[in-house]
Amino acid sequence: MIWRRLKHLFLSRRRAEERDMQEELDALVQIADERELGNLTLAAENARETWQWTSLDAVVADVHYAFRGLRKNPGFAAVAIATLAVGIGANTAIFSVVNSLFLRPLPVQDAYRLVVLAPRERGSSEFHDLSYPDYRDYRAHARAFSDMLGFAVGMDGIAVDQGPHQVLTSYVTGNYFSMLGVRPALGRLIEPAEAETPGAAPVLVLGYTCWQRQFNSDPGVIGKSARLNGHAVTIVGVAPEQFHGTFSLAETDAYLPAGMLAIEDSSFWTARGKGELRAIARLKPGMSLKQGRASLQVIARSLAEQYPETNKYTSMEAYPEWRARPQPDSAGSWPAMVGIFLTLAFIVLLVACVNLASILRARGNARESEMAVRSALGAARGRLVRQLLTENVLLAIVGGAAGILLSTWISMVLSSICTPIDLPMVQLDFRPDWRVFAYAFGVALLAGLMVGLGPMRSAWRSNLSIVLHEGGRALSGSRRRNRARNVLVVTQVAASMVLLIAAGLLVRSLEEAQRMNLGFDPHHVLNLRMDVHQIGYDEARGRNFYGELLARARALPGVESAAFVFSVPFFHDRFLSTVHIEGRPLSQGEAPSEVSYNVIDPALLQTLRIPILRGRGFNEADNETAPRVAIVSQAMAERLWPGQDPVGKRFRITKPANPLLEVVGVARNTKFVRPTPEAEPYFYVPLSQNYTAPMTLQVRSSRPAKALEREVLHEIRALAPDLPLYDVRTMEESLGGTMGFFLFRVGADLAAGLGILALFLTTVGVYGVISYAASQRTHEIGLRMALGATGQDILRMVLGQGLRLIGTGVLIGLGIALAVSRAVSSLLVGVSASDPMTYTSVAVLLGGFALVAGYMPARRATRVDVMVALRHE
Amino acid sequence: MELLQGTLDMLTLRTLLFGPLHGYGIAKAIRSTSNETLEIEFGSLYPALKRLEAKGWIASKWETSEHNRRAKYYRLTRTGRKQLTREHSKWAEFVDAITRVMGTAPGEVER
Numbered sequence: 001m002i003w004r005r006l007k008h009l010f011l012s013r014r015r016a017e018e019r020d021m022q023e024e025l026d027a028l029v030q031i032a033d034e035r036e037l038g039n040l041t042l043a044a045e046n047a048r049e050t051w052q053w054t055s056l057d058a059v060v061a062d063v064h065y066a067f068r069g070l071r072k073n074p075g076f077a078a079v080a081i082a083t084l085a086v087g088i089g090a091n092t093a094i095f096s097v098v099n100s101l102f103l104r105p106l107p108v109q110d111a112y113r114l115v116v117l118a119p120r121e122r123g124s125s126e127f128h129d130l131s132y133p134d135y136r137d138y139r140a141h142a143r144a145f146s147d148m149l150g151f152a153v154g155m156d157g158i159a160v161d162q163g164p165h166q167v168l169t170s171y172v173t174g175n176y177f178s179m180l181g182v183r184p185a186l187g188r189l190i191e192p193a194e195a196e197t198p199g200a201a202p203v204l205v206l207g208y209t210c211w212q213r214q215f216n217s218d219p220g221v222i223g224k225s226a227r228l229n230g231h232a233v234t235i236v237g238v239a240p241e242q243f244h245g246t247f248s249l250a251e252t253d254a255y256l257p258a259g260m261l262a263i264e265d266s267s268f269w270t271a272r273g274k275g276e277l278r279a280i281a282r283l284k285p286g287m288s289l290k291q292g293r294a295s296l297q298v299i300a301r302s303l304a305e306q307y308p309e310t311n312k313y314t315s316m317e318a319y320p321e322w323r324a325r326p327q328p329d330s331a332g333s334w335p336a337m338v339g340i341f342l343t344l345a346f347i348v349l350l351v352a353c354v355n356l357a358s359i360l361r362a363r364g365n366a367r368e369s370e371m372a373v374r375s376a377l378g379a380a381r382g383r384l385v386r387q388l389l390t391e392n393v394l395l396a397i398v399g400g401a402a403g404i405l406l407s408t409w410i411s412m413v414l415s416s417i418c419t420p421i422d423l424p425m426v427q428l429d430f431r432p433d434w435r436v437f438a439y440a441f442g443v444a445l446l447a448g449l450m451v452g453l454g455p456m457r458s459a460w461r462s463n464l465s466i467v468l469h470e471g472g473r474a475l476s477g478s479r480r481r482n483r484a485r486n487v488l489v490v491t492q493v494a495a496s497m498v499l500l501i502a503a504g505l506l507v508r509s510l511e512e513a514q515r516m517n518l519g520f521d522p523h524h525v526l527n528l529r530m531d532v533h534q535i536g537y538d539e540a541r542g543r544n545f546y547g548e549l550l551a552r553a554r555a556l557p558g559v560e561s562a563a564f565v566f567s568v569p570f571f572h573d574r575f576l577s578t579v580h581i582e583g584r585p586l587s588q589g590e591a592p593s594e595v596s597y598n599v600i601d602p603a604l605l606q607t608l609r610i611p612i613l614r615g616r617g618f619n620e621a622d623n624e625t626a627p628r629v630a631i632v633s634q635a636m637a638e639r640l641w642p643g644q645d646p647v648g649k650r651f652r653i654t655k656p657a658n659p660l661l662e663v664v665g666v667a668r669n670t671k672f673v674r675p676t677p678e679a680e681p682y683f684y685v686p687l688s689q690n691y692t693a694p695m696t697l698q699v700r701s702s703r704p705a706k707a708l709e710r711e712v713l714h715e716i717r718a719l720a721p722d723l724p725l726y727d728v729r730t731m732e733e734s735l736g737g738t739m740g741f742f743l744f745r746v747g748a749d750l751a752a753g754l755g756i757l758a759l760f761l762t763t764v765g766v767y768g769v770i771s772y773a774a775s776q777r778t779h780e781i782g783l784r785m786a787l788g789a790t791g792q793d794i795l796r797m798v799l800g801q802g803l804r805l806i807g808t809g810v811l812i813g814l815g816i817a818l819a820v821s822r823a824v825s826s827l828l829v830g831v832s833a834s835d836p837m838t839y840t841s842v843a844v845l846l847g848g849f850a851l852v853a854g855y856m857p858a859r860r861a862t863r864v865d866v867m868v869a870l871r872h873e
Numbered sequence: 874m875e876l877l878q879g880t881l882d883m884l885t886l887r888t889l890l891f892g893p894l895h896g897y898g899i900a901k902a903i904r905s906t907s908n909e910t911l912e913i914e915f916g917s918l919y920p921a922l923k924r925l926e927a928k929g930w931i932a933s934k935w936e937t938s939e940h941n942r943r944a945k946y947y948r949l950t951r952t953g954r955k956q957l958t959r960e961h962s963k964w965a966e967f968v969d970a971i972t973r974v975m976g977t978a979p980g981e982v983e984r
Contacts, residue, residue: 020945023945024896024944024945025919027895027943027944028895028897031895031897031940031942031944032897036897036915037897038915038916039916040916042916043915043917043919043920046916046917046920047919047920047922047923
């Protein structure tokens, strides 16, 4: 019985049945009079229904029929599929970026139960890391978690056989690999006793890609000794290929025991309140994130009581691992940003679907007769609607497949622009996985439904008498049809308007950011970053080296000035600290101010041309033994000492117990941290009093950067042949980096790309609709011209109709954009979300394109030959 | 006279009880057995045949007719025979019930 039903599913079988039925009916006609048998076509149609009674069977039949329909109209199919592919492709490409950045889970055991700990000081805008003893306490006492790992990301120099090169390292706790359930690809991983025992023999586990690239996948590397920042380590294993570490932005090249962080500073094991480790914990089965958070907060409170000196103001948050990428700070901001871009892409899809719907409507008029005839022959309405639905869904699926192909290409292009220059090893893997396919499929289905809604509705309401009487031709277009067409045009123009305004705002914001007065002179400056720690230099050797190199760089021909700085403007790394002012204790519950600062060479302000407005700059006298000094920005002076002269005032950073810094000068405001219109408080401390190993040499010279670079490199090689250099580029290039204009540019480019797509689709759509409308009115136009209307009148009539629609669309679009543009304001710099200039120019741009698109067919309508038009059927 | 809804299947099964017939033959047989009272539309009979065949109550086979013409002949299957028995008793119950309710013709009651 079941088989009898199922066998109809097989099309060959179905064809045999069909042939058999025809034969049977033909045979009966031989026996009986055809008139006596009645309507055989209807009998056959009804008989087909009986073997199409399983819905799956009907679907197969519908799909078959739909395929035949598309094959018969290759032109229509090509346009429809291409339109959908563009819409679905754009959506899928953006989604695959989101997927690779945020949604793809870590390739480890039960990744969805991993939670990132996010401690924060009261008053601070940013989360920090945990000190090792704090981490130990959280790990031991957090009851909601089965285990908790800690890791610290570093940039270090590693040398095997030859000079060192820079790698991204992760210093991991002993339970790191076991908690994640990671097994070695080769050798072994880091074991608990090695990672957290002072004085344990240092070992190193290579990341898979690093092992492939730097060591040519040589298994002989196991057991070799290497030098990490000058310290001997033994390579013991290679991490598996899929595992890239727990730092989401880049693949870890080498894993080291956390204990190695204590080699140069043994206070690692005991000092609280120092940010060293990022902690990730695994929730116990059945425990919710909320319970996890609560259990952490209990510990935070007890630590604050036990160690008020360091932990008094620390509060604890926790986020699912996938939300805390790359930092827990992003947990709040990325959903909004992702939402905005997915919405913009969705508008493109909407506009594409409207185009397709217009084409389908034009085609639908021809099909309306087919539908009417079929329903006259007794086909059920539901059956016809299902047929149309199948056709559209099929179209959408084929379009979706083409869209996925297109999106892989788009994401390839995107990943090439998206590779930020600051971190060369950043890997963005946009390869589609099941999430991307599921999303594309969902989008495709939605597109199919949107496109098919109109024709399906009219099939459902198909009115036989109207269709048959009109003979598929509307004399001056029935009111209902016109309304549907008008809605399509207005929707399309309004949607494009919203998208173009968003794109326009982002582009303007990029321009504003780039045009912004940064407070320093970025031209003719060459940057070279180096870290003498990576070749094992201690502080004394480091100071010596930096001093010597500065002297040599300044002696180079054409060099105006040269200086060292810890973070160049818009650098991804910076110092941020709470500030305590001398003689002004915090009142109960008051949070200390938080200020970014920089470690500089006395000549830096001169090199970047940042003027001192009051007091003095640093000089040679501000050395290790002299009183500690600082130069503050105007904004900091105004914030901390409003209405007073800040010169001579003193403050401490981080802890009330730290040494006092005396303000010796006030510098002009700069945009050192990020390109925002408001000046952020900022201060500088001299390198001589605050030694840090990683530094950037900035050289100002009007000579070409390339030649200068060669000479500076030559001097560095002469002093320290093994020292790895990175981020060697001009200041202007460096401003385009990840923390600078890069994100603005990516956002603006992406939105502008989508906007251009929407503009193109809308222009094509308006052109199509107006030409179709004009062609439908050919007869009427002929009649009017025969009655004396001039070409001008006709032009005014056809174009006027289009203009009203476009105008309505533009106005509605403006209204919607005004209402929702606040959503993008978080991405904007120096331009308001309701910037009148952007709104006007977008309205003019879109209106202009639509006008041209409408003018061409209108113009053609006026050239109609009256006699031909009157005879037009 | 038009058929009561749902009776066509039963009539077809019953007609095939006497032996295999082709589609047109079934229509003819029902018409003549009912003394030309029941009009059988071939347009509805044919889908019914396909439906009964799909349910497995009748089976079909190409054969040669008495006038040496090829046609598809339908015959009752074993399950079809059981179905007919069921339908028959249901029909008898139905007729019985309707007769009880309807009684004699209205004119006779008044007299």
